[in-house]
Amino acid sequence: AQSVTQLDSHVSVSEGTPVLLRCNYSSSYSPSLFWYVQHPNKGLQLLLKYTSAATLVKGINGFEAEFKKSETSFHLTKPSAHMSDAAEYFCVVTTANDYKLSFGAGTTVTVRA
Amino acid sequence: GAGVSQSPSNKVTEKGKDVELRCDPISGHTALYWYRQSLGQGLEFLIYFQGNSAPDKSGLPSDRFSAERTGGSVSTLTIQRTQQEDSAVYLCASSLVQGKYEQYFGPGTRLTVT
Numbered sequence: 001a002q003s004v005t006q007l008d009s010h011v012s013v014s015e016g017t018p019v020l021l022r023c024n025y026s027s028s029y030s031p032s033l034f035w036y037v038q039h040p041n042k043g044l045q046l047l048l049k050y051t052s053a054a055t056l057v058k059g060i061n062g063f064e065a066e067f068k069k070s071e072t073s074f075h076l077t078k079p080s081a082h083m084s085d086a087a088e089y090f091c092v093v094t095t096a097n098d099y100k101l102s103f104g105a106g107t108t109v110t111v112r113a
Numbered sequence: 114g115a116g117v118s119q120s121p122s123n124k125v126t127e128k129g130k131d132v133e134l135r136c137d138p139i140s141g142h143t144a145l146y147w148y149r150q151s152l153g154q155g156l157e158f159l160i161y162f163q164g165n166s167a168p169d170k171s172g173l174p175s176d177r178f179s180a181e182r183t184g185g186s187v188s189t190l191t192i193q194r195t196q197q198e199d200s201a202v203y204l205c206a207s208s209l210v211q212g213k214y215e216q217y218f219g220p221g222t223r224l225t226v227t
Contacts, residue, residue, distance in 0.1 A: 034215060043117075043204065044218040090156065099144065100158035100172070101206075101216060 002027040002093045006104035013081045014112045021076040021107045023091030033074045034092040034101070035065055044090065050074065061085070086111045115139070117219035119205050125225045126195055134190040134222045138207030145188050146208075146216060147180060151201035159203075162188060163210075174199075195226045 007022040025031055035047040048059025055067040061084075065076045074091060091104040118137045126132050138145050147159040158172040162182040173179070177195075182188040192199055202223050206216035 036218075043220040044206075046215050046217070049215050099161045099163075099169070100146065101148075101156075102158075103156040105155050 002029075002031060002095060002098070002102050004091045004093050004102060004104040006089075006091050006107050008107050009105065010108045010110070012110040012112060015083055016080050019076075019078040019081045019085065019109065021089050021091075021109070023074045023076065023104060024072050025074060025091070025093045026072065027093055027095060029095040029097055031093050031095055033065075033067060034094075035059065035063070035074075035076050036090045036092060037087045038090065038106075039087045047076070047089075081109075081111050083111050083113065085109060117205055117207055117217055119203075119219040119222050121222060122220065123223045123225075125227060128197060128226055129194055131191065131193045132195055132224065134192075134203050134224070136188045136190070136205030136207075136219060138186065138188070138205070139217055140186075141209070142207035142217075143185065143210055144208045144214075144216075145182060146206040147188070147190050148204045148206065149174075149201045150204055150221070154201075156204075159190070192224075195224075197226045200224055200226045 004025045033050040036044040038044050047063050048057045050057050050067045058064045063078045088106045088108050090106050092101045094101050120135045145162040149157045160180050164185050165182050177193045180190045202221040204221045206218045208214045208216045
């Protein structure tokens with residue numbers, strides 16, 4: 001069984017400042033981890049994925065995440081927030097032995113001008 | 114190429130009516146998934162298809178829910194005798210194969226039961 005905990009339900013940042021979204025996971029097997037973004041009234045878009053290759057993963061739109069096994073974390077960062085980053089972000093875990101994705105509760109990001 | 118498509122984008126139905134939601138996956142993707150996104154429950158897994166077979170239906174909330182996939186492509190999620198608690202966004206996703214491969218999501222169908 002696997003699960004994820006997103007430690008912040010809401011994050012508010014100023015445009016141009018760094019963004020940090022925190023995610024901890026639990027998995028019985030070697031996990032695959034993903035971050036998805038959902039803009040208002042839109043579907044889920046894959047930002048990046050970790051599947052046991054490099055621990056620092058770069059995604060689209062300047063986002064990156066680091067897999068830390070010792071801390072069971074997969075935090076998402078971006079050096080400089082843009083207004084278009086305002087959305088809901090989901091941390092997701094699965095394993096090769098599974099098929100369904102287990103979603104975190106989501107973090108809503110607000111970007112202030 | 115085309116992504117995952119879903120229809121209709123919005124559906125309003127009266128309590129007790131049946132509804133059908135359609136998903137057209139990315140061409141060549143053998144695995145197809147249905148999820149439900151609702152305010153109180155977040156994102157929940159409903160059912161998974163590998164080809165035309167559904168090895169796991171355990172996420173379906175009740176026996177009013179059923180799904181099928183034909184030709185290893187299009188899938189239909191049917192909800193019979195809809196209830197107000199069925200109101201949610203129903204998301205479909207597909208992946209090349211099941212497992213570590215990322216899932217690509219459609220835009221969803223927003224179902225409102227009045």
